[in-house]
Amino acid sequence: MSSKATLTDFILRNRFVSHFLFWGTFLLVFTILATLNAGSFSDHLINYVSILPFQMMAAYFLVYYQVPKLLLQKKYARFGISVLASAYVFSVLARLVVIYIVEPRVRENFEQETVWEVLTDPYYLFSVYFPVVYVIVFLMLAVKTIKERFEEKHQIQLLENEKATNELKFLKAQIHPHFLFNTLNNLYALTLAKSDAAPIVVTKLSEMLDYMLYQCNEPSIAIEKEIILLQGYIDLETLRYGTQLQLEFNHQVDIPSTQIAPLILLSFVENAFKHGASGNPLNPKVDVDLQVEKGQLYFKVFNTKPAPNTFKKEDTEKKHIGLANINRQLTLNYPNTHSIEVDDTQDSYCVTLRIDLNE
Secondary structure, three states, X not given: OOHHHHHHHHHHHOHHHHHHHHHHHHHHHHHHHHHHHOOOHHHHHHHHHHHHHHHHHHHHHHHHHHHHHXXXXXXHHHHHHHHHHHHHHHHHHHHHHHHHHHHHHHXXXXXXXXXXXXXXXXXXXXXXXXXXXXXXXXXXXXXXXXXXXXXXXHHHHHHHHHHHHHHHHHHHHHHHHHHHHHHHHHHHHHHHOOOOOHHHHHHHHHHHHHHHHHXXXXXXXXXXXXXXXXXXXXXXXXXXXXHHOEEEEEEEEOOOOOEEOXXXXXXXXXXXXXXXHHHOOOXXXXXXXXXXXXXXXXXXXXXXXXXXXXXXXXXXXXXXXXXXXXHHHHHHHOOOOEEEEEEEOOOEEEEEEEEEOOO
């Protein structure tokens, strides 16, 4: 977080500091503007400082009592009467201070109005002193309303981000046991056959689980690490199927450190083996093509399909769940910056993913 953002956050959260800056800025700006029009800076400063207490009282009375306790509670008559009465009182007080404190310091040989004359001249009070007092009052009300709306929107955004983060963690947690279950099945088959490949599977599985459980906790990760993960998974499947599997894995990345949300690509490859090669014992084929150039990702996974009569209902259901998981992760990580194309035929299944990683 930048120092500017930190300072802004401190000011917004510290009520005393924010109010002090608000009134100090108002006092300085209005004094300078009045000085540019006519008179000296000190005379105008004395004038604004003298009526500042009444502006502050009017502002806090309106913002923290009259609006929330009367207007927002739909006590409209009481609100109207209260505003008129308070406007009259604060205008009178401001006028009296100017007459008996400010003007004797800046003027000579003038006739002071009596208190009674001030009290019985509402037209002058509301035409001259009401705007002087209440212009800053309404400005403070507007600022507070905007600030509350901003904080409300910010809070909603925080809740949405927290919800999205928790949902992503849940989706990733679904991937881990799914992947582990499939790989353990492969390992079990190798151990039954007393294959020398079993220790290799254990080593690769350990490396992959270490990556998935401990290195994928960040929102994004270098795509070169995802390629290593894909290669490790493909190596495990190659050990399982042997020479009967026709496999190609091509990858070209211009900048290996390009960031991508973790574990998204693995799901596509896993589905290709789970729902394609595993049910197709005669020359199954899987092609994986990954390209990243200038932040634009192109990922294509092709697999042959087993004969229609070999489909299992539970496999189809799991496939739909897996795809729904992938789509949800993409929506959360790359809203409006990704596209998926599916070519589903009787003999093959091909999915093409495009992501703008620059966003």
